[in-house]
Amino acid sequence: MLKGFGSRLKALFGVKSFNEKFYEDLEDFLIEGDLGATLAMEISDELRKVAKSEKPATQQDLQQMMKRLLATKVEAYTPEIDKNSLTVFLILGVNGVGKTTSIAKMAKMYKDQGYDVMLAAGDTFRAAAIDQLEVHAQRLGCRIVKQKNGSDPGSVVYDAITSAQAKGEQLILVDTAGRMHNKENLLRELSKIDKVVKSRGVDEAHYKKFLVIDSTTGQNGISQADLFNQAVKLDALILSKYDSLAKGGALVQIGQKFGIPISFVGTGETYSDMHPFDKDEFLDTLVGL
Structure with missing residues (x-):
């Protein structure tokens, strides 16, 4: 690291x-x-x-x-989940950053903490993404809400929230499309999902948006943070491939430019390899202490 x-x-x-x-x-x-x-x-x-x-x-x-x-440029953020209410985490990121795997690792982490976790297959543009998420759901013993390939992502999210509210589940992790959008399409798609979440009575305290960034990408990570933050105000970052983090400076720059904190880091291949971001450890390693 x-x-x-x-x-x-x-x-x-x-x-x-x-x-x-x-x-x-x-x-x-x-x-x-x-x-x-x-x-x-x-x-x-x-x-x-x-x-x-x-x-x-x-x-x-x-x-x-x-x-x-x-x-002063880097902050850690730990989201709070209310056991007596439904929380929705929207997980964003371009294809190839490890978004679906990060969702699976988060599901395992929160299940281990005693939460009822559901997965929502909101990346309806890739059949493979729906299939992947379904495999993770089966392995982890999580419920999944999905529709057929090409369906409206907003409709998937609507069904997921309605179903979770009926069953008293506590956390939905929503996968979203990861193709590199142009800004207008991204804005339109995410604001539609945004409206659906709010229309189902999920307030800001119970609705958080996370961007998954590949820790090895450097400048690309900065432009991704900029794009997604403009489309939907990001609450925090999730860092994948953190064990091979080569360009930590990009994370400092994201913190400085956009004020986006870091919540979690994925450090390996297994479901258990997801941990809260440790700011102190990150800075010590960054400056060679």
Whole structure:
């Protein structure tokens, strides 16, 4: 996890003197690590100021300063689920990021916590997506609501909520179409689902929207966060392939640009490999501590 970035940053911090060349190298390094030019310059300048006043004695002092600066850009978010009411999680993401697998891992995590979980096959554009979700539902012992390939996703969500309310289920995880939309289509489709959820009496406190991002994608993750956040205000990110996270800087940039926190990280292949995001651990690894 982040080893390449963290160990290289640690090596950079190991120089004998923190002169102008050091800060220029740091800036270049941060840009390479997907923090983007603006944020890289900002962090490099801030670190220069802090180091001037606090005078770090060791490499570790400087790493701790860097961690403090980055801590303001990244937030963790733990959604709360009310056992006495229905909560709907809309799971978004482009094809290939591990969205369906992430849904299955979340279902297992919440089932293990004692919640009644239902899956809703809202990606009706790919028959394979419906079949995949059904296999996961069978393996996990979750109920699934689906319709035939090509059906209206809003209709699937309507049926799922109506059915879950009747049976007293507590959480619906909704899969959504993952093809790379143009913005207008995405906006139209998601606002339709949005209206359906609200029309069934699910209020904001019980309705959250998560974007699954492949941790290895860097700049692509930033443009995906931008697109989906414009279409439907995102509550948090779910990071897939977190065990091979190479470009952690992109996550800092998403936090800085859009204020979107991180909820969960997928760390492996099994259903149990989904964990709450640990901000402290992420930052320690990012700065090489």
